[in-house]
Amino acid sequence: xxxxxxxxxxxxxxxxxxxxxxxxxxxxxxxxxxxxxxxxxxxxxxxxxxxxxxxxxxxxxxxxxxxxxxxxxxxxxxxxxxxxxxxxxxxxxxxxxxxxxxxxxxxxxxxxxxxxxxxxxxxxxxxxxxxxxxxxxxxxxxxxxxxxxxxxxxxxxxxxxxxxxxxxxxxxxxxxxxxxxxxxxxxxxxxxxxxxxxxxxxxxxxxxxxxxxxxxxxxxxxxxxxxxxxxxxxxxxxxxxxxxxxxxxxxxxxxxxxxxxxxxxxxxxxxxxxxxxxxxxxxxxxxxxxxxxxxxxxxxxxxxxxxxxxxxxxxxxxxxxxxxxxxxxxxxxxxxxxxxxxxxxxxxxxxxxxxxxxxxxxxxxxxxxxxxxxxxxxxxxxxxxxxxxxxxxxx
Amino acid sequence: xxxxxxxxxxxxxxxxxxxxxxxxxxxxxxxxxxxxxxxxxxxxxxxxxxxxxxxxxxxxxxxxxxxxxxxxxxxxxxxxxxxxxxxxxxxxxxxxxxxxxxxxxxxxxxxxxxxxxxxxxxxx
Numbered sequence: 001x002x003x004x005x006x007x008x009x010x011x012x013x014x015x016x017x018x019x020x021x022x023x024x025x026x027x028x029x030x031x032x033x034x035x036x037x038x039x040x041x042x043x044x045x046x047x048x049x050x051x052x053x054x055x056x057x058x059x060x061x062x063x064x065x066x067x068x069x070x071x072x073x074x075x076x077x078x079x080x081x082x083x084x085x086x087x088x089x090x091x092x093x094x095x096x097x098x099x100x101x102x103x104x105x106x107x108x109x110x111x112x113x114x115x116x117x118x119x120x121x122x123x124x125x126x127x128x129x130x131x132x133x134x135x136x137x138x139x140x141x142x143x144x145x146x147x148x149x150x151x152x153x154x155x156x157x158x159x160x161x162x163x164x165x166x167x168x169x170x171x172x173x174x175x176x177x178x179x180x181x182x183x184x185x186x187x188x189x190x191x192x193x194x195x196x197x198x199x200x201x202x203x204x205x206x207x208x209x210x211x212x213x214x215x216x217x218x219x220x221x222x223x224x225x226x227x228x229x230x231x232x233x234x235x236x237x238x239x240x241x242x243x244x245x246x247x248x249x250x251x252x253x254x255x256x257x258x259x260x261x262x263x264x265x266x267x268x269x270x271x272x273x274x275x276x277x278x279x280x281x282x283x284x285x286x287x288x289x290x291x292x293x294x295x296x297x298x299x300x301x302x303x304x305x306x307x308x309x310x311x312x313x314x315x316x317x318x319x320x321x322x323x324x325x326x327x328x329x330x331x332x333x334x335x336x337x338x339x340x341x342x343x344x345x346x347x348x349x350x351x352x353x354x355x356x357x358x359x360x361x362x363x364x365x366x367x368x369x370x371x372x373x374x375x376x377x378x379x380x381x382x383x384x385x386x387x388x389x390x391x392x393x394x395x
Numbered sequence: 396x397x398x399x400x401x402x403x404x405x406x407x408x409x410x411x412x413x414x415x416x417x418x419x420x421x422x423x424x425x426x427x428x429x430x431x432x433x434x435x436x437x438x439x440x441x442x443x444x445x446x447x448x449x450x451x452x453x454x455x456x457x458x459x460x461x462x463x464x465x466x467x468x469x470x471x472x473x474x475x476x477x478x479x480x481x482x483x484x485x486x487x488x489x490x491x492x493x494x495x496x497x498x499x500x501x502x503x504x505x506x507x508x509x510x511x512x513x514x515x516x517x518x519x
Binding site for chain 2: 329379
């Protein structure tokens, strides 16, 4: 199988798995227990906190809060900023139309509470324009939350510039960096980031663990009440083995970041070049300002789920923004946000390649996507109409 | 558990009666590209019997499988039998569809009925 769905999840690395097993075998005590065996687990926890803080340029280890993953981190960051804001009568939040649902649904919840939400345009290229964020900020804005890199189309946002604007205006800035961390160099201090969400399983760590970076001085609101773990801000006995494995995975990812990015970008660009040869297709999102692993296309006249099933038959695991893969009637909100109409958004394909991809894999992917698209078009009434001139090509 | 039954996957991978009938005397098209499903049915009816049926579908795996199965269920049958085809019969013949995919079988039923109505209206 060629696994080309690394934006969905990644394989746990050998090193991270070793850490996970070792901690579970040898240091399974409760970090809150006072005896030596428990304190050893505490040491692992705090050591990892320190490593992660350093890795992302945080000033203090205690600025890292371990969570169950990216969704929890997003929820807690946004809710916390909202609670801080409303105390000062600030109930306006700026975000973008193509955020992850962990962000958008949390914003929806706040909207029902009376918050005002402004979603800035992400344009055809899938990029937020900093000056438009600036223009959206008002007197009562308490938070700007813009994702670091989009999970579907991979576009990388001008985070540093947006952060600078937020700081100039005195507004908190959160970024969902779930797709970016471990794949792009990130420094929270240099990039003016106040809060950042991350998830281990997107960079070869285990599932069910992530973290939230919160700059010192920003008070968090609890999402989970209970014990005094995570300085009282996130209750529940810590997933020590998972957290330690996340630390290992992040270190590995950052140690190899430049090499991986170089290798992946080269493969990505070859796949893009190959798929562009398919007539009436289009790449989604800016061609260069995108994650090294991300390829996303729309193919006119076909539907994405059947494309995925046939690619699966040929040993390629990929994903699509088609409605049929989401269980709803609407295709991906990300594709709609960059202006793709429903008719073509249904025919989308996301390939998110991994570091183990070979030259043969690249050729195999291109050849098979071409064949499957052609096959599905051969009995598509939509394609027939387009070719016969009874309807106008969109792409 | 797999998303679809073996039968659905079989009809999706090897769809029966795919294509166009140039001299069809009943054609029906339902669905729209906005929703992600379009089915087009071509019928060749002689002496009240469906001598040939072909389909074209733009849609997901279950839409293609439902079209394929629907054509199998009516091929060689009298028009009045084909008029009685229900979406449940299509889904059942496929060993079931996931709940949120039942609309694909509805589309198949509607496509057949639309083609039969076209045939009836041409007779007048």
